[in-house]
Amino acid sequence: MESTPNPAHQLDPDARLVREVNRRQAVLALVFGLAFGFYGLTSFEFIRTFKPELTLWGNVWPRLLLNTLPYFLLAWISHRRLLSDRLTARLGMLAFPGIFMVACMIHVWPLMADGHSGLYGFVHGPNIFIMVITLLVLSPPIPLLLQLMAGFFVCFALPVIGILWQSGNTVLLQLFFNDMLVMMPVTFFLARKIHRTQRRLAQAEHDLKRRVTPFLGQYVASALYENRYDLLRDRHSQGLILSLDIRGFSRLMRDLGPGELNEFLRLYYGLVGRVVHALGGHVHKSMGDGHLISFGVMDLPDLSDIPDLKDALTQAETRRKNELYMHALTAFFEIEKSFIALLRQFPRLPQEGLGLGAGMAFGDVHLATYGDEAHKREFEISGETVVLSSRLEQYTKVLREENSAWQHGFFSVVVTCELPPVLQQDATARTWQHLRTLQQPIPDFPQVKSVWYTGLVTGARSMPVFSRVG
DSSP states (O other): OBOOOOGGGOOOHHHHHHHHHHHHHHHHHHHHHHHHHHHHHHTHHHHHHHOTTOOHHHHHHHHIIIIIHHHHHHHHHHHHTOSOHHHHHHHHHHHHHHHHHHHHHTTHHHHHHTTOGGGHHHHHHHHHHHHHHHHHHHOOOHHHHHHHHHHHIIIIIHHHHHHHHHHTOHHHHHHHHHHHHHHHHHHHHHHHHHHHHHHHHHHHHHHHHHHHHHHHOHHHHHHHHTTOGGGGSOEEEEEEEEEEEEETHHHHHHHSOHHHHHHHHHHHHHHHHHHHHHTTEEEEEEETTEEEEEESTTSBOOOTTSSSHHHHHHHHHHHHHHHHHHHHHHHHHHHHHHHHHHHHTOTTSOOTTOEEEEEEEEEEEEEEEEEOTTSOEEEEEESHHHHHHHHHHHHHHHHHHHOGGGGSSOEEEEEESOOOHHHHHOTTSOOOEEEEOSSSOOTTOTTOOEEEEEEEEBOTTOOBOOOOOO
């Protein structure tokens, strides 16, 4: 399953910059691959001046095999992210000087070593240009930049110095030394400035995203800031919807003053958000005392890696459904426990008549962006499954009215219209009660003939009143 953006998996600015280096590395390698292949044609005439027996094919095929092909391979590895980001970047810092050295060894350096030092005037300018472009376009973090410059020094500068020294041409040697002495520090300074500017921009964007994420939600914030607009397209998804509501909220509002009520809601919203996030869920709406929560809806299921897909698809969907039910139920129990602890922080608030009601429904959910582009837009969920979850949550009121023991003390109930075997077999789960809805049908869903429910109902002595039924 390809999951949606998760805060734990979000890249920090430094890691993101390394990934950006790899993206530029892929483009630069592709450009160099094409350029060096074309150079096999354009360099033929002036190289033949020093090597008359050279043929066009003899000048082209080494470039294609030893320059173009390795550059294309580096571009492919960098683009497909076959290795980790840092390993890919380190590979590029070695590959660019290495391939460049091989390019110089095709005809040029051997001819210079044979006494044709005049060839230096034809290639010196393009060589310096290639190194400067590589350093400035990549502008990697300082450790990688030093590695890249060391690679060019070892793979290019030292061999050229050796060839010119051996030829005894001190004028060209002095010229090359002076050019490198100016070019390398200046280019290092510019590349470092570019990287520091990119680092500041990445940090500013990271901080801004961190500040707006609590308002937009992790999913929408990641889609916008990472240009993943495909995540906001209209689509349908299979998932589980959990509708959650505080029972007795009107009384809670009367018993608490405005200040205490705001503090209570702030803490309650916080605990719901933390629990849901920890279990991979997504809070879509928080209105008053109610929350609309989904599990699995915001994911993009990818079952393509399952062997024998046709035979395994049903089992995979069943496993996913069971997992989402367990996550939703666990979230409800964790919220319930934290809610009871929260009530104890407000001594003026009696627990009698207060509780939680929740409805769970699994099925098809429609995701779409609604609103006006010039004003406010929201990425929301809708569909029959969402409505059914809401109706099941409201059905907890019916259950309370039909059970006199629930009229006093604290109660917390979750309702679902189907009970997967994984919930029945879970030893940690509470006892599930089965109820036919012929007398009190689910509003708008007459096809639902029965429901299952479980939870916690306590009396004056805080003893559970649920018991196992056959």
